[in-house]
Amino acid sequence: MAQPAGDLARPGPADILKLLAPYPGRAAMATRIALICALTAFVTSAYGTPEAAISAYVVFFLNRPDRVLSVVLGSALLVLVTVLIGVVMVVAMFALDDPMWRVACIAGLSFGLLFVTSASKLRPVGAIIAMIVGFALDELGSVPFGEVATRALLYVWLMVAIPVGVSIGVNLLIAPSPRKLAGRALAKRLRLAAQSLSEPGVTAGALSECLHEGDAEIGTWLKLSVVDGSSVRDDVGPLRQAVSSTLAILVAANLAASEPSGRLPASFAAPIAETLENMARMLDAGGYPVDIELKLPSMTELTPLARLVVEDLRDAITRFAVVEAQTDVEGESKVESGARTEARTQAQVEGKTTPPPAAKRGGFFLPDAFTNPDHVRYALKTTAAAMFCYLLYSQINWPGIHTCFITVYMVSLGTTAETVEKMTLRIAGCLVGAVLGTAAIVFATPVLTSVAGLIALVLIGAWLSAWVAFGSPRIAYAGFQIALVFFMCVLQGAAPGYDLTVARDRTIGILIANVVVYLVFTRVWPVTVAARVDAGLAALRQQWVRLAALPDAVTRRAQAASAMAQCGALEQDIALMHYEPSWVRPEAQWIAERRSALAKLDALEGPMFLLAERRPGDAAIEGWLKRVVGGLAVSAVESDVSAGAMGATGVQGAGGTVVTALPAGQDPDLPEAAANDDTRTALLLLGDARLTQLEHAASNDAAKELTAHASA
Template sequence: MARPAADKLRLGLGLADLGALLAPFAGRASATTRIAVACTLTVLVTSIYGTPEAAISAYIVFFINRADRTTSIVMSVAALVLVSIIIGLVMLLADFSVDDPLRRVACMAVLSAALLFLTSASKLRPVGAIIAMIIGFALDELGLVPGGEIATRALLYAWLMVAIPIGVNVAVNLVLGAAPRRLACDRLAHCLRVAAACLRDPPPDDAALQAALHTGIQPVAGWLKLARIEGSANASDVAALRHAAASTMAILLAVDAARRQPGAPLPAPVADPIADTLDAMARMLDAGGYPVEIGLSQPDASLLAPAQAAVARELHLAINCFAEPPEADTAADTTTTPTPPTAHSGLLDADAFSNRDHIRYALKTTGAALFCYLLYQQLNWPGIHTCFITCYLVSLGTAAQTVEKLSLRLAGCLAGAVIGTAALVYVVPSLSSVGGLMLLVFAGSWISAWVALGSARIAYAGFQIAFAFYLCVIQGAGPGFDLTIARDRVIGIMLGNLMVYLVFTRIWPVSIAARIEAALGRLAEQWHQLAHARRSDDRRGHAMAALALQGDIAQDLILAHYEPASVGPAPEWVEDRQRRLRSLDAIAGPAFLFAERFPGDPDLAQRLRTLRAHDTAPQPAQPAHATEATEAFDAAGHDGPARDALLALIDKRLTASVADAAQTPHPYPIHAQT
């Protein structure tokens, strides 16, 4: 069976695909400029004070920046507090380890393993590896000094190496950072425009619509919570925009059903007024407000086929009540987007001490880093010390992620090295001041950040471009011209990448298959809850969570192709899960419309159970419990034709899925121990 088009694109990028991934989108240029400014100012401050490893300081900015200013600032401050505590710990260990190489290496190993364990098993995941790298660098610097006052100064420089980019990043985000409410409104406006375009003039493919469904609405709830915390939105505005996000999801699903299901597309006289209204609503959101009391008139349902009538009804209901939550929701000011229940909400994950993968991740990364450390120490080649740093910056949890990111790392490293070397040869010799160096750093940072803020297919390459570029160009407090430094640092990056790849694919390899299976279980639970939810906002919230999970699972299934045969699942296993995911994606629109019109109907729940039972052929509706059957009949009322039409669409898709399964060999078990 042919691999889906998305897989082909992910496994190999052509020039057209690369151009699409590098194309501008809303907010990309401003976020890129913000990161470039923070990196440039970081280099300026390090040049003024002459702190060492300015390249790493500039690179840290990439890790502590997020889309909104609030998260970026909070993350920066938290990282600074944590680094301060750990540097204090290192100072306590200095007297014990500074004069003895064996004890120094032992301290590096113990602290690295402990911090990386927290990186894998706690909420420190975004910054834990960076902190472990800083501690390792600080202890390494201690080994180069005779002790006493110089050792203290080395630890101060290690703290400044993190404190300077954090302070600069906080200042830049206060001035240039995007407000969470602004991001939420912009995202909702973009999704409404996508829906309007699909209704008015459907594009040849549905890539934009699928992207809006799977990743468009999900961040809005978090941004609105941050807006409430920082005071940029009051309680009533937050409640209205939360309901607007749920309504937008309903609009997108209705448009998806109209586009993909035979007999459901709306005729132009009905679709055009709806599309015009959506564009007008998007303009209101762009202005910072939100539309209320829209009053879009509903067309005569007798002129539409049953499936078309169901789509039109959902669109009009979602549009006319777009930002008008029920009174109970407004008063409570609670989010309507359900999240998977968690039994543990502390610092550590629930499986921190039961999942051996956490400690294995810590040991593998520490082992790779210490091997690189001992290697360049024994070779007396300190110029390649970047291999030690690289191990912390690029270590990942599963073999699939490691192999996929390897190509991005190497491509990004080579691109950054080429850009940096070209700058050293053709640009740096003409520079006569720190100002010229700042302009060069800004240009390189802007290019790197533009790539890093793109799709996950290329984002990691942007990080590596920045890392290699900084290590080549930033050689001290002023312009540097030594090509040997650039050569050695690039060799170090390549060596660190190679070590991480070998370790993570040969020692305790972790397949991504276990994560896929767990996510499929959560996905089935979301659809089950959607089918039984009685409140409209709850159903829309479950649909939002389910579609986000479907997008994540689709990406993980593509990553599974990168795992070596001895580690990952068999191709038939991957194809089986992809087919089941495609089935859920195909019925998402009509299933949601059905649940909206007939909440709690047992026939929908039966079909979802059928899909969960390894795609057994759907059977005609069995006699339900008397109460359930009565409720379903009463809910249908005079809309019985719409109910039958939506069920027919779902059954058609499920039947096609079963026929697809009949052509697929029985899936083999997973190879790797997970």
């Protein structure tokens, strides 16, 4: 099982070294980013455009692992910035000569863009756009007449256009295709499953982390592979089936690695591991395996759990890319949907209840865009912090710290915990970047004799920053900040710069912005992640109830992968809470209850998935889910899904209604053959044992805490 959620966001020195360890594709990504930054620095030096450091830094926001998304994102950002520069030109006609109007326009445009950032799908780049618009208006305020103002706007456009153009060119030449990345990801998962069969104790944690990553990114790559021509349409169906089969392989391997009774003897583990390794090599080569043969000994001597593992692995491997009758991972076919509607109507006539349908996808704006006040508050808080920094360096006439205005947009996030976490990482990255930048100015810059030397220096610094930024999300923001500060120190103009004052001022500006954002986001309308956790728990349980009843294997597995990824995201949210100040963070008991519920859901993922694979709609799954949330507030979680009960029986306990699964042989809803199924019995016993173990652990922790309070 995964480590406790509360420990996920507290990396120690050993954890940091592990997060910095190489993995397939990391060096290639860092090299590509470094090359684009170096070429951007070369172009800005050749043409003498100002703010070369910002141009190099924008590269980090333009690139993704695959070439299609990188090109599309860069092109879209360039079009958007071009439109916004036109808006700025119109605004400047009325506000250029009046400082008060200029400040008002900066604040108004910042608020509008930040609101759209928070309330729509523009979130990944919205803050960058708001920063560019504000910076453009600020630059216009320092020009003496209109012609220079026009040239200043051109330079602001070039500040984005140069890295976009370089990024598109480099990505088209050397970036990997989406098909290659999808094959590489599937091969990595198959190799991990193969390794777990021979080294179960070593790979158990890695398997859990892999399951919590989900399949969304791989699915996106498969769609994009058709767009760029790296896959033909006839291959998409088998590859989607391969993604579905890989999930089943990972779940079965995880069960074998985490349960001693599920371990496979060498006579089974060796041929299965060898087959998985051969399949991984085919995926790495750009193809996918078909007509797979797997010869295994008789399973009569295996335990029920081990036999279940072998059966699942054999079926998933031999039918790895065999397209099933229904393979639409986005939703159900019209025929199936109609049948489901008819069944739901019949159930309502008979007085039964069914799980609620899945929510429809929204458009550009989020469903709560115009009803949730947090979107307006986020825009107001970020704008207020940015305007304070703008007025600070303007009034004290210290333009060298103008980076405080820029940094506010980079640091602010929707919740207090995320903002403080990002600020912590950025301060650490700021200090590291300042040390590297100052060392480069003192020791490297004096020996540079040409622009080529400066480009080499940028290449090295960008590569180190990208290695951190495009690794684990837990330290990624530190890499972004290292890049920003390093570029601010080294790229002082069209030629190598030696002024340590520039590095000092820009670093001070970044630190000022972090302090201002911290004070604003922790004191003014602080937003805790608690509401998101409760809503996520309710949605997660609904998702398991729905997928447990799906008869189609591919759709069910896609939903299961999404549910596992959601569980991992909720664990991260719980872990983020230790960044919240005491007056924002929920009570310790509240956190402990949610952490316990997530630990139980994590422990039940394997048994629920395997049970749903064999018997869709099994009553034991709903029983487990009710038992998980039995101690939580009904209004937060239980009320949203009470209508989804599937026939389990319950007993009243101190913490609420605790529903337990009926043992095999006593379930009136299943035929006699199903009741005698020893694999189902083994799964029921496994799920109950895991829940009981976690409940006892939670009770012991509560007793220790009560004793500590009493002795105090």
